[in-house]
Amino acid sequence: MGTTKKTKQETMALSGDEAVAYAAKQSDVDVVAAYPITPQTIIVEKFSEYVANGEVQTEFVCTESEHSALATCLAASATGARTFTASASAGLALMHEMLFVASGCRTPIVMAIANRALSAPLNIHGDQSDSMAERDSGWIQLYVENAQEAYDSVIQAFKIAEDTNVMLPVIVGLDGFTLSHTLENVEVLPDETVLDFIGKRELPNVLTHEGKTVPFKLDPDTPMTMGPIALPNYYFEFKRQQEEAMKNALKLIKEVNSKYARVSGRSYGDGLIECYRLEDADVATVCVGSTAGTMKETVDEMRQEGFKVGLLRLRTFRPLPVEELRSALENVKAIGVMDKSMSFGGEGGAVFHEIRHVIYDAEKHPQIIDYIYGLGGRDSSPRELRRVYEDLLSTLNVGHAKKKINYIGLRE
Amino acid sequence: MTSQEWKFTNKEIADKPDLFLSGHRACAGCAPATALRLIMKATRGPTIVTEATGCMEVVSSIYPYTSWGLPWLHTAFETAAANASGIEAALKILRKKGKIQDRHVDVIALAGDGGTYDIGLQALSGAVERGHDFLFVLYDNEGYMNTGIQRSGGTPKGAATTTSPAGTVVPGKLERKKPISEIMLAHEIEYVATASTYYWRDLVSKVRKGLEVEGPAFLHVFAPCPRGWRTDPAKSIEYSKLAVETCVFPVWEAIKGKRQLSIPSKMFALAPQKKKPITEYLQGQGRFRHLFAPKNAELLAEMQLTTDERWAQLLKKCEPI
Numbered sequence: 001m002g003t004t005k006k007t008k009q010e011t012m013a014l015s016g017d018e019a020v021a022y023a024a025k026q027s028d029v030d031v032v033a034a035y036p037i038t039p040q041t042i043i044v045e046k047f048s049e050y051v052a053n054g055e056v057q058t059e060f061v062c063t064e065s066e067h068s069a070l071a072t073c074l075a076a077s078a079t080g081a082r083t084f085t086a087s088a089s090a091g092l093a094l095m096h097e098m099l100f101v102a103s104g105c106r107t108p109i110v111m112a113i114a115n116r117a118l119s120a121p122l123n124i125h126g127d128q129s130d131s132m133a134e135r136d137s138g139w140i141q142l143y144v145e146n147a148q149e150a151y152d153s154v155i156q157a158f159k160i161a162e163d164t165n166v167m168l169p170v171i172v173g174l175d176g177f178t179l180s181h182t183l184e185n186v187e188v189l190p191d192e193t194v195l196d197f198i199g200k201r202e203l204p205n206v207l208t209h210e211g212k213t214v215p216f217k218l219d220p221d222t223p224m225t226m227g228p229i230a231l232p233n234y235y236f237e238f239k240r241q242q243e244e245a246m247k248n249a250l251k252l253i254k255e256v257n258s259k260y261a262r263v264s265g266r267s268y269g270d271g272l273i274e275c276y277r278l279e280d281a282d283v284a285t286v287c288v289g290s291t292a293g294t295m296k297e298t299v300d301e302m303r304q305e306g307f308k309v310g311l312l313r314l315r316t317f318r319p320l321p322v323e324e325l326r327s328a329l330e331n332v333k334a335i336g337v338m339d340k341s342m343s344f345g346g347e348g349g350a351v352f353h354e355i356r357h358v359i360y361d362a363e364k365h366p367q368i369i370d371y372i373y374g375l376g377g378r379d380s381s382p383r384e385l386r387r388v389y390e391d392l393l394s395t396l397n398v399g400h401a402k403k404k405i406n407y408i409g410l411r412e
Numbered sequence: 413m414t415s416q417e418w419k420f421t422n423k424e425i426a427d428k429p430d431l432f433l434s435g436h437r438a439c440a441g442c443a444p445a446t447a448l449r450l451i452m453k454a455t456r457g458p459t460i461v462t463e464a465t466g467c468m469e470v471v472s473s474i475y476p477y478t479s480w481g482l483p484w485l486h487t488a489f490e491t492a493a494a495n496a497s498g499i500e501a502a503l504k505i506l507r508k509k510g511k512i513q514d515r516h517v518d519v520i521a522l523a524g525d526g527g528t529y530d531i532g533l534q535a536l537s538g539a540v541e542r543g544h545d546f547l548f549v550l551y552d553n554e555g556y557m558n559t560g561i562q563r564s565g566g567t568p569k570g571a572a573t574t575t576s577p578a579g580t581v582v583p584g585k586l587e588r589k590k591p592i593s594e595i596m597l598a599h600e601i602e603y604v605a606t607a608s609t610y611y612w613r614d615l616v617s618k619v620r621k622g623l624e625v626e627g628p629a630f631l632h633v634f635a636p637c638p639r640g641w642r643t644d645p646a647k648s649i650e651y652s653k654l655a656v657e658t659c660v661f662p663v664w665e666a667i668k669g670k671r672q673l674s675i676p677s678k679m680f681a682l683a684p685q686k687k688k689p690i691t692e693y694l695q696g697q698g699r700f701r702h703l704f705a706p707k708n709a710e711l712l713a714e715m716q717l718t719t720d721e722r723w724a725q726l727l728k729k730c731e732p733i
Contacts, residue, residue, distance in 0.1 A: 234475045
């Protein structure tokens with residue numbers, strides 16, 4: 001976090017979910033469509049209260065499924081509305097089909113995901129299997145470390161999603177229960193500051209089939225066919241454009257992070273990654289989400305003991321900040337990747353694969369070891385996390401990893 | 413809902429510019445395409461259409477071409493009603509906030525039988541329960557024709573499709589057609605109606621009535637598919653007439669739960685002797701050809717019986733003529 005504070009802010013005691021709801025409230029969302037699911041439910045409950053008490057001017061649509069929730073958001077967004085939803089686990093999995101349609105239709109929906117394990121067996125607790133499984137759905141994915149960042153990131157997400165050079169939906173992932181249900185002190189900006197920061201939704205101008213240049217939305221005055229069928233002669237170009245939008249997002253996320261810092265005094269690394277005592281580190285872990293908090297404590301503790309350890313928190317998982325990750329990690333001798341999801345049969349979790357991919361083009365090739373942990377909400381104690389660093393340090397002595405894929409806190 | 417009986421003249425309809433435009437890629441003899449053209453003639457002002465995946469979506473929106481003269485959105489197979497919910501919710505709040513023009517915009521959701529009876533039923537039931545102001549139009553060609561003629565919940569008993577073929581042991585689809593309009597009526601919405609493509613004036617009037625309702629309205633349009641039914645493309649409209657004349661597909665409307673037979677079907681209630689046997693409708697349809705084999709005589713007789721029973725039940729449910 002940065003230090004310059006320009007705007008007077010109020011401190012509120014909010015859980016991660018409440019912080020998300022509060023941010024959505026301040027973002028002047030036009031349409032919210034959602035379906036309840038633990039551990040996201042507090043978000044929509046809180047938002048319903050805002051609606052019931054007239055604190056927001058929002059159409060709240062309680063749909064009969066998550067699939068319909070996203071379809072409703074998509075259509076509302078296509079009609080020009082600022083839209084928000086929230087989900088988790090099975091709910092996100094049910095949305096799977098619509099995730100691709102939403103990104104393909106270039107609808108800038110913001111969705112909070114209170115990350116939770118997927119069935120079976122049924123489990124309501126936190127891990128990141130749900131949104132990691134949606135890696136290729138064309139959504140921007142931001143993962144937060146605490147309730148404060150959940151609040152800040154939802155506000156930033158609207159700014160990123162709705163940018164006319166991006167026009168992509170954004171997932172803000174917060175760890176289920178660890179963040180969603182845990183009360184923290186959260187500094188909130190005044191309503192007008194948030195509104196001023198996000199601005200009103202701008203629509204890009206597009207060329208219609210009639211050769212007219214019109215705003216990109218469903219409007220009887222400027223008829224437009226949205227969500228058409230594209231055959232092999234055009235489909236590919238649509239997909240290529242989405243990739244271009246992701247590239248634009250990479251740049252914009254950084255800009256939004258610094259702009260937000262000027263307003264709030266808070267920033268999260270460069271918006272893409274956050275490096276913690278990494279400059280001279282021999283070994284480092286790569287974390288996604290709230291575990292980074294515990295890891296930072298561990299780093300401080302071990303630094304005091306003279307170990308050169310560091311941390312990289314991957315905040316933006318999609319688009320993947322390949323260059324930033326590479327330059328931050330290539331001088332480390334051993335990297336421990338913390339994966340809170342599994343890719344069955346894939347030799348390691350999703351983040352592990354990404355980091356290995358990033359390092360392939362680096363001049364130096366540090367050891368990269370995967371540590372799969374916390375599935376189904378299993379707690380990982382500071383002592384267990386410390387062992388990750390100890391394991392990495394021992395790798396330096398031996399010269400190679402004992403095991404490439406490790407499971408933390410698992411009965412084996 | 414006004415009690416006014418909508419009577420569009422031929423001239424009015426002919427004069428109104430098309431909003432479902434020519435140049436689409438529908439098959440020769442496609443009744444759903446004819447029905448859509450008529451449905452769009454009934455729009456009354458600014459309108460947004462959303463459509464489920466299906467024949468009519470595919471034939472009308474091949475990028476970079478379109479047959480839609482009004483704003484149109486497609487997202488997926490099961491989402492027509494959920495999309496309509498989103499459009500309606502957005503219009504409502506954007507208007508309230510002064511972000512769009514202060515005027516009413518009609519919302520029409522279109523889906524085939526697959527997108528209504530089967531995969532889209534949950535979203536439809538949900539949207540209707542929530543009371544969104546939109547008209548849902550089901551164009552029923554009694555099967556998944558776009559994917560190559562598979563059975564749906566709307567396929568009638570006895571019909572051969574590629575997933576309910578008439579084999580040596582199984583005589584086509586064994587299950588009855590789902591009573592979708594009864595299901596929609598049970599949602600206690602203000603307007604539910606059935607229409608058949610041949611009776612174009614009845615169809616167009618019902619679209620307009622459905623649009624005039626404040627809240628959800630449901631219109632079930634019977635629209636033959638010559639490819640899927642294995643019928644002469646020149647006879648699609650004739651079959652849509654025969655379905656009514658045999659009481660296989662009676663046309664009616666229910667306003668605030670009060671159901672009335674519409675004129676084309678009322679005739680057969682008043683003069684039952686004019687009601688045609690179902691064989692007149694089934695004959696010539698390739699999908700029912702096997703029913704005329706001697707071994708299926710019993711099934712054919714049963715289908716007549718079922719049609720008669722359903723018709724008798726319907727008469728009981730309707731307001732006295």
